[in-house]
Amino acid sequence: MQLGLIGLGKMGFNMRSRLRDGGHEVIGFDPRPEVSDVASLEDLASALQAPRVVWVMVPSGPITDQTITELAGVLSEGDLVIDGGNSRYTEDKPHAELLAQKGIAFIDAGVSGGIWGLTEGYGLMVGGSDGDIARAMPIFDTLRPPGPVEDGFVHAGPVGAGHFAKMVHNGVEYALMTAYAEGYEMLAAEDLVKDPQAVYQAWTNGTVVRSWLQQLLAKALKEDPNLNEISGYTEDSGEGRWTVEEAIRLRVPVPGIAASLFARFLSRQDDSPTMKAVAALRNQFGGHAVKRVSESG
């Protein structure tokens, strides 16, 4: 079918390729002319036959807000907008309502798979009405991995449910990464273990802990066995923070996910103010030696 696709970055670019390979007609728009098929959102709207389906794949927050607002201006009654970015699920209802004023339908779609989705397919979690989702199903069917539809795709609930599920997915992802990483640090710390990479490689098959992430860590360790080239400084993209915030709203204890989030915050601090205060306290009551800043390595 025909699809407008806004945002041709790391994710959107690959998705256009996968959709075209799947026989769809994709007209992409991106502010960078070298990757864009049209010059503007207006051109995109003109190039698509009504009723249109437009997939938004831009950074969450203000840029998604602005894109959806502009789409409300250039699209028409009966069109359908799919937000496939990592928007917070609480933004979906306002976006849906804005578009509904013009008679435009809305689906929120959580998309997982990263750069591997191009070849392996993307895990999809979508929210919206049955009718809207049925309408976009040919697109979802091409994006999702081959195999039974329920493995790799879920209509999670009404508008918002797709991004909520994706948010939880990413929160879980944080905790999984921490789990494997803690295991790596222990293997690397113990002299008996000759080569942590070989252990991670062995875990890729037959073990209880095998997973796609686990394979990726084995691969990363093969490329850089002591991770010498990589700093522990780690960004977070929002979903981890949102997951803990929503857990608090829902009164769900999430010590594993929260620990993973806080570890990322900590990784970005040159020196931890918390630990400076702890060191200062030890100094006060115990006369314990503290490391003065001038002694820092």
Place this chain on the structure above:
Amino acid sequence: MQLGLIGLGKMGFNMRSRLRDGGHEVIGFDPRPEVSDVASLEDLASALQAPRVVWVMVPSGPITDQTITELAGVLSEGDLVIDGGNSRYTEDKPHAELLAQKGIAFIDAGVSGGIWGLTEGYGLMVGGSDGDIARAMPIFDTLRPPGPVEDGFVHAGPVGAGHFAKMVHNGVEYALMTAYAEGYEMLAAEDLVKDPQAVYQAWTNGTVVRSWLQQLLAKALKEDPNLNEISGYTEDSGEGRWTVEEAIRLRVPVPGIAASLFARFLSRQDDSPTMKAVAALRNQFGGHAVKRVSESG
């Protein structure tokens, strides 16, 4: 090749089957005559041709200690004992030294895969000398999953390294299970999400969080969508505790694994003494209402 196999419980029984299917001659011993091939360890020793290879697959701790001590009595110089149970890695060196006094070699083997190992193969992490491991390799090759040897098998280092790697494997497993479980609780708590099982099913393909454990949780939720039949009371089998203890020895921060371990402890308490003390404190300073025991549901 010929193998003596001591312990025909849930794991050993299946391993005997897989090894026999792989063409090995396995003589099994178990105190339960209905599953045992021989009547005693002495009979086992007599039935095997020297130099013998004997695999011990019994509960870790005193029973493994006793079995290895008895084997030191009935085996001969040049024989090889493999401890495939979940012994703490610190017990391996004493076991190896005990056997070495009789000229008997020792390998520690961490075995992962649970009841699925019978058909899919077992992930193996072994510790010992190159020569000893080469000698037992035909057995390892049959137990491990098919495919490249390095995916599913690792010679992790000298005696002790196999069980150390398996201990870390299980520590990581604890944290992975907690990660998926926290995600489940969040999905189940949010009204927007119609069916947490469907989300878990969708995660099995294409997503970043897909894994074998993740598939199992999808399967468990299919069988019992609200987990109504299962209590949260959860045992721990030792490796999780040991992992945190060894992390402390190695000064490795493991907040994710520790949180998972503590959650298990907590799941086995009728009421948390810690939280009783917190409630008592709130009552003291704030005159906050506390729930009296008589009000408990």
Place this chain on the structure above:
Amino acid sequence: MQLGLIGLGKMGFNMRSRLRDGGHEVIGFDPRPEVSDVASLEDLASALQAPRVVWVMVPSGPITDQTITELAGVLSEGDLVIDGGNSRYTEDKPHAELLAQKGIAFIDAGVSGGIWGLTEGYGLMVGGSDGDIARAMPIFDTLRPPGPVEDGFVHAGPVGAGHFAKMVHNGVEYALMTAYAEGYEMLAAEDLVKDPQAVYQAWTNGTVVRSWLQQLLAKALKEDPNLNEISGYTEDSGEGRWTVEEAIRLRVPVPGIAASLFARFLSRQDDSPTMKAVAALRNQFGGHAVKRVSESG
């Protein structure tokens, strides 16, 4: 000086007493006629001489919102409203702006001390302009504990800073309570220790861990040595949740405070969905025995 005081609950009632003992003229309003000095907010406004100072001490959230909205109607230009409740600091600016439209000034005041404040004084953290705070200082001076003003009172910053400081205070309080409670559980679990209460009593003097909360726990344990009468079910009043949410906004890692908050959530669950999922997973891969619900004690 003269003060209007709205809300004569556990805190407000005591504060009226302390202020009157300190020589102030306090006119209190409460919906319960048996404790109220006037019949309505209108009556309160009439009873006070302009320019008025009115202290609001009602539950945070909708009731505080409504009270401040109503005060905007009955007070006059030049009056001053102090919100002494546990409002989230983000609500202070909207409240200040609402009142400012009528020329009414606003101070946010975090008040700590619980039921003990009546006799010992209240710790105060306030936000607002220098002028407004100078104007209310006689009230603050009576409410705060005797001694140097900087011990027990702080002008933390502009509007919002008082409640922010109080929120952090309560977050820290959560973590302190957990720390003492974990220590109690360990002492109670170890057979060598004859009487955890005696240890807590001994800690009240000379030790590094001595504190007011620590004394209260010693007292609570004296009244009920095994805490048999108290359930671990523990409410949370909002500040703990807000502290973790604000920590996430500020990218501050707060593992201690978050662990305390999650422990409270958990204490209110009959059975943990997270642990049910962990138990279900163990059952899937290991054939581990799980506790069926029917077996629960």
Place this chain on the structure above:
Amino acid sequence: MQLGLIGLGKMGFNMRSRLRDGGHEVIGFDPRPEVSDVASLEDLASALQAPRVVWVMVPSGPITDQTITELAGVLSEGDLVIDGGNSRYTEDKPHAELLAQKGIAFIDAGVSGGIWGLTEGYGLMVGGSDGDIARAMPIFDTLRPPGPVEDGFVHAGPVGAGHFAKMVHNGVEYALMTAYAEGYEMLAAEDLVKDPQAVYQAWTNGTVVRSWLQQLLAKALKEDPNLNEISGYTEDSGEGRWTVEEAIRLRVPVPGIAASLFARFLSRQDDSPTMKAVAALRNQFGGHAVKRVSESG
């Protein structure tokens, strides 16, 4: 009474002063002649009248082991040894048994208070027999803070109970320090708060969180408002590690204490291997930018 005191370091030196001020005859031994009253343990034994009481105040571990072994050689039946250092409680029973072979009694004494004990008195937690403790009571009475004996002193149980209680005390101390330090970091991160020190100063009186440690943090922040002079690198002296290990043995969940311990481990790492692995994983699946080591500031 007369006391031999071995170890005149930071703690022992002050204790000698406090005991002498209290009217006791203290003969101190230390390898550093400039502070020692006698030249050797033999001289110490000769200088004391039998039956002797000797207080050992040396670093825990090998030095305490060696000191107690040597005392077993130079003391006589009927003498009493008190280990006031931070020995792990599991070492107390072996020490007691070693001395018992010579008819020498043993008490383990946990001593809290740091450099402030000299003037304020030391919090004492002791383990041993009623008779032995009665015998040493004059010493304990002088060391402990003035006031009721039960506030500042506890006979916690048989040999080992004193050091167990002290170990838990220090584990709690870790978590308290983290709680206050997290609060400091939040106050320092929020622009609304003008001066975190002033808030900490205000908390010293009237608030729920007031404590001795809290006062010390206010003092530390007064001396160095932004803690510019102090590195977050923080040692741990053993008790924190032991507390978590014993919690695991006792199956007591201690998320607060464990988080504090792990934070100290982390503070001593230049870059966290766990976070390097997390960053490597993000890079693998997402093509996320990672910070290369060469970019680190």
